[in-house]
Amino acid sequence: MSSHEGGKKPLKRPKKQAKDLDEEDRAFRQKQKEGLRKLVELKVKTRGKGPLATGGIKKSSKK
Known part of the structure; x- marks a missing residue:
């Protein structure tokens, strides 16, 4: 077993959801x-x- 198999990370993050802003x-x-x-x-x-x-x-x- 190699150490690279266990914890692979995704290359891109999922995009943030656009928040609906209220009046305040x-x-x-x-x-x-x-x-x-x-x-x-x-x-x-x-x-x-x-x-x-x-x-x-x-x-x-001067001194």
Whole structure:
């Protein structure tokens, strides 16, 4: 007996069944998409500006 005979695995997985979404799931996903869209818009707006924390303690190189 060879060791290859015992546990062969299928090459492909069965496809996932398409779930029927009810109204609550659809509303939740829509809300997530809108939140993500707003976040992307805020990132685009803040890219043009300079760094937020410009102040702070600067160390001098002299000793």
